[in-house]
Amino acid sequence: MSSHERYSRQTRFAPIGEQGQEALRQKHALIVGAGALGCGNAELLVRAGVGRLTIIDRDYVDWSNLQRQQLYTEQDAERGLPKAVAAKQRLSQINSEVQIEAIVGELSAKEILAYCEQGIDVMIDATDNFETRLLLNDASQQYSIPWVFGSCTGSYGMSMAIIPGKTPCFRCLLPHLPAYSLTCDNVGVIGPAVAMTVSYQAAEALKLLTGREEAVRPSLAIFDVWANDHMFLRMGKKKQAACLSCGEARTYPALNEETGSKAAVLCGRDTVQLRLPYSLDFEQLAEHMKRTGQPLQRNPYLAMTELEGHRVVLFQDGRVLIHGTKDIQEARTLYQRYFG
Amino acid sequence: MSSHERYSRQTRFAPIGEQGQEALRQKHALIVGAGALGCGNAELLVRAGVGRLTIIDRDYVDWSNLQRQQLYTEQDAERGLPKAVAAKQRLSQINSEVQIEAIVGELSAKEILAYCEQGIDVMIDATDNFETRLLLNDASQQYSIPWVFGSCTGSYGMSMAIIPGKTPCFRCLLPHLPAYSLTCDNVGVIGPAVAMTVSYQAAEALKLLTGREEAVRPSLAIFDVWANDHMFLRMGKKKQAACLSCGEARTYPALNEETGSKAAVLCGRDTVQLRLPYSLDFEQLAEHMKRTGQPLQRNPYLAMTELEGHRVVLFQDGRVLIHGTKDIQEARTLYQRYFG
Amino acid sequence: MITVLVFAHLKEKFGQPRLVLEEQELTVSQLRRVLAEQYDLQDNSVMIAVNEEFAEEDEVIRAGDTVALIPPVSGG
Amino acid sequence: MITVLVFAHLKEKFGQPRLVLEEQELTVSQLRRVLAEQYDLQDNSVMIAVNEEFAEEDEVIRAGDTVALIPPVSGG
Structure with missing residues (x-):
């Protein structure tokens, strides 16, 4: 047909x-x-x-x-x-x-x-x-x-x-x-x-x-x-x-208006999104995580890890999702602690 | 999760x-x-x-x-x-x-x-x-x-x-x-x-x-x-x-009521369905079609062929769909001509 | 005046989404007869509702009521 | 008497799917004030329709009208 x-x-x-x-x-x-x-x-x-x-x-x-x-x-x-x-x-x-x-x-x-x-x-x-x-x-x-x-x-x-x-x-x-x-x-x-x-x-x-x-x-x-x-x-x-x-x-x-705030609580999810002002290099990230001993799961589009009970998802475009919180400050602090 | x-x-x-x-x-x-x-x-x-x-x-x-x-x-x-x-x-x-x-x-x-x-x-x-x-x-x-x-x-x-x-x-x-x-x-x-x-x-x-x-x-x-x-x-x-x-x-x-007529014009399709009173053996069917020189396409569930411009689909349970017609008599005749 | 809303292919059949009947009072079966005679609607399977409620054949429709003609369809 | 139909979570908030107000005549913004004072509805974003038509804040609602309170939702 x-x-x-x-x-x-x-x-x-x-x-x-x-x-x-x-x-x-x-x-x-x-x-x-x-x-x-x-x-x-x-x-x-x-x-x-x-x-x-x-x-x-x-x-x-x-x-x-x-x-x-x-x-x-x-x-x-x-x-x-x-x-x-x-x-x-x-x-x-x-x-x-x-x-x-x-x-x-x-x-x-x-x-x-x-x-x-x-x-x-x-x-x-x-x-x-x-x-x-x-x-x-x-x-x-x-x-x-x-x-x-x-x-x-x-x-x-x-x-x-x-x-x-x-x-x-x-x-x-x-x-x-x-x-x-x-x-x-x-x-x-x-x-x-x-x-x-x-x-x-x-x-x-x-x-x-x-x-x-x-x-x-x-x-x-x-x-x-x-x-x-x-x-x-x-x-x-x-x-x-x-x-x-x-x-x-x-x-x-x-x-x-300035396009989107740097950090936001996502609708429908107990999740904060951070926006880094640079894109992420997954190879470097994997190296870094290996040194700190954190497991990192990857696919061609994003990387996931678990930090202090929070699932953390990193996108190549510099966005980072911190799950399990609606507190932007807590999310920032967690990110800083592991990625500096 | x-x-x-x-x-x-x-x-x-x-x-x-x-x-x-x-x-x-x-x-x-x-x-x-x-x-x-x-x-x-x-x-x-x-x-x-x-x-x-x-x-x-x-x-x-x-x-x-x-x-x-x-x-x-x-x-x-x-x-x-x-x-x-x-x-x-x-x-x-x-x-x-x-x-x-x-x-x-x-x-x-x-x-x-x-x-x-x-x-x-x-x-x-x-x-x-x-x-x-x-x-x-x-x-x-x-x-x-x-x-x-x-x-x-x-x-x-x-x-x-x-x-x-x-x-x-x-x-x-x-x-x-x-x-x-x-x-x-x-x-x-x-x-x-x-x-x-x-x-x-x-x-x-x-x-x-x-x-x-x-x-x-x-x-x-x-x-x-x-x-x-x-x-x-x-x-x-x-x-x-x-x-x-x-x-x-x-x-x-x-x-x-008697369950379904033996033949019916299908809704939504220019198609007649015949019901044979026996199930179909695809191996035998394939043999038969080879003799008559008709190409037969098969998957585990059904067999398809083309007869005089009509697509014909045969199911193992004995149902036969004759496409391209709404005339039950024409469909029966076509089926008889090729499958006896 | 009785307003008759029509659905699906009846819109094309009548050339409009609603009919207005001048009748003051008639039963559902009388309405079927009017539709058959004046609008060539012979289809007995068309469901008829009066004021958004299904109507029996002997129910009386009065001026001011809104009737709906609902043709059943079988597709799926 | 003015009937107020309420949608979505307002049904639970008010404990019923409709309110009946005894007012004879009031504007949409007066209605908002009544809802805020008597029903604790502070939400200015709730859309208000009168007789199935969106209403401006200065529009007058009269006895016999049907009002709808429509809370916007953002989910998708």
């Missing part, structure tokens, strides 16, 4: 058709994050036949991800592969016709602007924090690229496509960021809530990528798959003329 | 907790069908940590499945693996703690009763036809086992948990089967519609399997991810006292 047949069930869907399928094949989607939402959206778009997909993630596959992150297997967790790398492996087995780029790292303002310059047709939010969403939102407004917001926690989630010049932007929608935010770290998350959020995100992305913007849902979907709640919230006058991201005197504040 | 951590995001979800997780580990789910809904439901339940999963399917992986059937890769389609076999392979890589049984074949009344006797806690409908749903429905009523209906086509789908003694049954809901039914064969189907149907099905299955029946949604969910429709339809007085499946004078008609 030919690869033409491959998309037959999608081209028979009249609103897409052969024309929409061809449009999709010409498009480039950026997915920010390869956690639960990133896995689901990436798989749906790759199976659907998007032309090109870039996926960026800073984390590696952990056993606690397997409960809901559909691109990963036990072997990926055993090997501690970076999520972007493991995701690309599986996505390539699913559809070798799609050009897939996987980036291990964090999305900074500089990077997102560079992607937008290259030409991105849709950005999909699969992040786990509001700061990165504000970055996506500002880049989206500056380059007039739509993005699809999605988030979920517990059995509850929400999603909306944000189209510059047409819908309110994310900052209009959420002028006050929560001081304390629910994450899968504190209240957990179940697979069906992820699947529903992904369904809503991918549906809107597919409309945008097949040239059917007129079908995009002009409302915020909110739902709770356990409590059996469901609502589409219309936008009303929510668009703010004074909005700093999409208003008349816009300044794109998220793009101008 | 221990396997205890594996489900941490699910045990932190309060309505499940450690207790629900342990309950889930003791449960046995049956999924009927390993197409789009079967793949999605199986993956969610296996990642969630159900104790035992039986999945049954009669078909093999085809290129046109890859657009939406999330357990399969290009390699599975190239090799023409039976879906149940390919599904088990992937599911085992995802979670080796789950006991997975894969059955290549059709579900007959005899088989479903045998499963129910063994002890099944929830049945999930991932079939592509109403006949098998009526079979599930009658078995569900006879053995008081809940099942979760789901179906989708195009961008539209529906789902509901059917709990004996509590909700109306499927026959109450749908007293008149459609003469002509929409399938992915005639109007296509898109991935996000599958994902939403799966989300609804798996959420209800998870409630039932973690002992939280009181949270089950008492309504039929219907939705269209392209047209942006969504409704929960309450059941009202829909339960029929005279229902042949759940009423006072019930006869379980689907369980008593």
Whole structure:
């Protein structure tokens, strides 16, 4: 059977058709994050036949991800592969016709602007924090690229496509960021809530990528798959003329802030991330660790060790994850003690 | 990291907790069908940590499945693996703690009763036809086992948990089967519609399997991810006292009908299935085909050949698929001509 | 006035996502007859809900009610 | 009477999936004050919709309206 047949069930869907399928094949989607939402959206778009997909993630596959992150297997967790790398492996087995780029790292303002310059047709939010969403939102407004917001926690989630010049932007929608935010770290998350959020995100992305913007849902979907709640919230006058991201005197504040703090507590994990101002040489590191007598486990992308009961993961780009703490000072101290 | 951590995001979800997780580990789910809904439901339940999963399917992986059937890769389609076999392979890589049984074949009344006797806690409908749903429905009523209906086509789908003694049954809901039914064969189907149907099905299955029946949604969910429709339809007085499946004078008609016709046009495929009254010996078949000069491609589960432009697939259990036709007579004639 | 929301392929069949009927009061089976005669909908399997609740054939629909026509699909 | 539907963790916070307020008329920001004072909801980031439409802070809510309190979540 030919690869033409491959998309037959999608081209028979009249609103897409052969024309929409061809449009999709010409498009480039950026997915920010390869956690639960990133896995689901990436798989749906790759199976659907998007032309090109870039996926960026800073984390590696952990056993606690397997409960809901559909691109990963036990072997990926055993090997501690970076999520972007493991995701690309599986996505390539699913559809070798799609050009897939996987980036291990964090999305900074500089990077997102560079992607937008290259030409991105849709950005999909699969992040786990509001700061990165504000970055996506500002880049989206500056380059007039739509993005699809999605988030979920517990059995509850929400999603909306944000189209510059047409819908309110994310900052209009959420002028006050929560001081304390629910994450899968504190209240957990179940697979069906992820699947529903992904369904809503991918549906809107597919409309945008097949040239059917007129079908995009002009409302915020909110739902709770356990409590059996469901609502589409219309936008009303929510668009703010004074909005700093999409208003008349816009300044794109998220793009101008210093890109990420040097250290941060990671969402959904009892973990601190340090950013070293230099990249890491794993050979040197291995030498150093041998002298101190610490076991060091490595794969081509990262190195892991155990220090005073804390798992420590070092990435080549200079990021260091210290697990088992939410105390940035404690994490810094531990790092200093062993690596100077 | 221990396997205890594996489900941490699910045990932190309060309505499940450690207790629900342990309950889930003791449960046995049956999924009927390993197409789009079967793949999605199986993956969610296996990642969630159900104790035992039986999945049954009669078909093999085809290129046109890859657009939406999330357990399969290009390699599975190239090799023409039976879906149940390919599904088990992937599911085992995802979670080796789950006991997975894969059955290549059709579900007959005899088989479903045998499963129910063994002890099944929830049945999930991932079939592509109403006949098998009526079979599930009658078995569900006879053995008081809940099942979760789901179906989708195009961008539209529906789902509901059917709990004996509590909700109306499927026959109450749908007293008149459609003469002509929409399938992915005639109007296509898109991935996000599958994902939403799966989300609804798996959420209800998870409630039932973690002992939280009181949270089950008492309504039929219907939705269209392209047209942006969504409704929960309450059941009202829909339960029929005279229902042949759940009423006072019930006869379980689907369980008593002759199990499946000898030949059938397959849903979603331009294909006829013949049932031979004997099993096939692939060695003999290969000999026979060598004499007639037809090329025969084999894997341990099935044999494929091409006859007069029709792809023909033969299963060991005596089923023969004749592709490229919906005419049962034409299919029979073709088979007779080559295999006598 | 009775609003009738239609789902799936019925949107294309009727050329619109909702119908408006001028009837003041009719039963579900009378509605089926109206749909068959005026809109060529012969399909007896279409499920009918009134105000987001499944309706019996003898249930009465009144002006102001919202009806939904839900065609079952078999795909999976 | 104003019905207030609550979502996600607010259900547990309030111990119920909906509140009923006896007010006849109040603005969205007055509602926030009532929720803060009587229900200990201090979170300014909770989004508020009236009759399934997002509301501005000065929008007036009237008896019979249905309000929804939607806490944003960051997980992904």
